[in-house]
Amino acid sequence: MKREMMFKLNGEAVNVEVESAWTLLYLLREILELTGTKLGCGYGECGACTVIMDGQAVNACLVPVLEAEGKNVTTIEGLVQPDGQLHPLQRTFIDHGAVQCGFCTPGMIMSAKALLDENQSPTDEEIKESIAGNLCRCTGYVKIIEAVKAASGR
C-alpha cells in the first residue's frame, strides 16, 4: 500500500511516497539516500541505526515508516552546520580518538546527542546508560565516553 507521508527531516519538511511495510531506516537509506544511518543487525540490538525522533533516540530499523509521519526526525546528517562546522559531539569524537572503523559512530553520536539535549551535565553512569544500546567492536567504549563527557562541558 503506497501512501504520501509528510515529516520533518533534519529541520526540513519532506513529502515522500512510502510503502506501508517499510521501516524508517529503509526510507532514510534507500529512498532518501542518507546513508550516514547504518543498518547493522536489523533487530534493534546494535544501535547503528539510531536516529532522534521527537527528541528520543530510537532504532530506525524497528520504526514502521508511517510512525514517522508528522514527526521530527534528526539523523547524523542533520548535525553539521550549514557552513560545514561540525557539531560539538562530532568534534570531540574526532579529538578523543573515539572513532576507529566508524560504523557505530553515527548511532553513538545520535544516542549521546539525545542524552545531552535532555541533560547537559550527565554523570558517567548516565553516559554509559545512554550508549548501552550501541555496540562498538573496536574502541572498548572508554574513548567514546570521554568524548561525550568532553562535549557535555563537564
Place this chain on the structure above:
Amino acid sequence: MLHYDYHKPDSLKEALGLMAQYKDEAVFIAGGTDVMVQIEQRKLKPRALISLRNVVDLKRNEDTTIGAGVTLRELQKNPMIQEHFSALHDAACNLGSIQIRNVATIGGNICTAAPSADTACPLLVLDAKALLVSATGEREVDIDEFFVGPGKTVLRKGEILKEFKIRRFTENTGSVYIKHTRRAAMDLPIVGIAVRITLNRNDVKCRDALCALEPISKIMGYFEDEELKCEDARIAMGVVAPRPIRARHAEAALKGKVLSEKLIAEVSEIAVSEASPRDSVRGEAWYRSEMVKVLVKRGIMKAIERIVRPGEVVYPERLW
C-alpha cells in the same frame, strides 16, 4: 519485500473496528520492538498491522492505573512508580536499551508473553489486574491467570489489553526485581526474581546494619531479636518455567513468620522446588536452580532494605 497495510487508529473503538474488518487476521503493534523483529525474521507475515501507538486510551499512567501503552522509559522516569512499585521500576530500568525503552510498552512486553519478560515478575508480585477490552465488553483478569505458555496468553482475538490496576501498598511494603544477566544491558535474564515483602512495622532499630557490610547472619540475628515479622509475601520467578510463575509454597512458608536466616534459607529451597528450569543457550537448568536459591534470598533482603531505608537505591555492590 513483504507487503502489509498499516493503520494508525486514535481510539480503542477504531482499533477494534479495524481488527473486525480484517476478520482478526491483522496484528496489533505497540512499540514494535518484538513485532518488527518477528517480521524481519519472517516468523510473522501479517496482512495488516494496527498500530496502538496513538491510542490515547492506553496511555493513562496515574495512581493505581498503568496504561498498556505506557513506555518503559516513561515508567523508568516516573518517581511514583519508583516509590510505590519499585519492582516494576527495577524492570523498566533494565530492559533493553534506551532506544528500546523509548518505544517498547509494558502492555507489549506482557502480551508477547516471553518466559523472560522483565515486567511480568514485578506485575505478579504487585498483584496486578489486567483489563481486557473487546467490541462486546471488557473483563478483568488477574495477571497470574493472564499467562498460558510461551507466547500464549488468555487474550482472545479482537481483544486489547487496555491497562493494569495495581493497588497501593502500605508503607511497610517493599518490592524488588533482580534480573540475572551476563551483560549489564541489552540482555535477557538467565533468571529473573521479583519479591514483595510486607513487614509488621518499619521502625527497625538495626536499620544502619543494612548499609554496613556486616554478614547476613548477623543482620538476620538482629531481625530475630527485634521479632521482625513478615506479614505478607510474594515471590515470582522468570525463565524457570514455560511462563513467569509465582512460588506459592515459598510465599506461604514466609508469611506470618519472624524473619531468620534459617527461615530465608528454607524459603529459597522451597522456591527452587517450585521451579522447573530448562537448559538453554543462556544457562543450564542446574545453574538456574542454583541462582533461584541465591536470588530469592537476595530478593527478600533487598525488599526489606527498601522498607527500612525507603527512597534509597539498593546498592548493587551489596549483594547479600
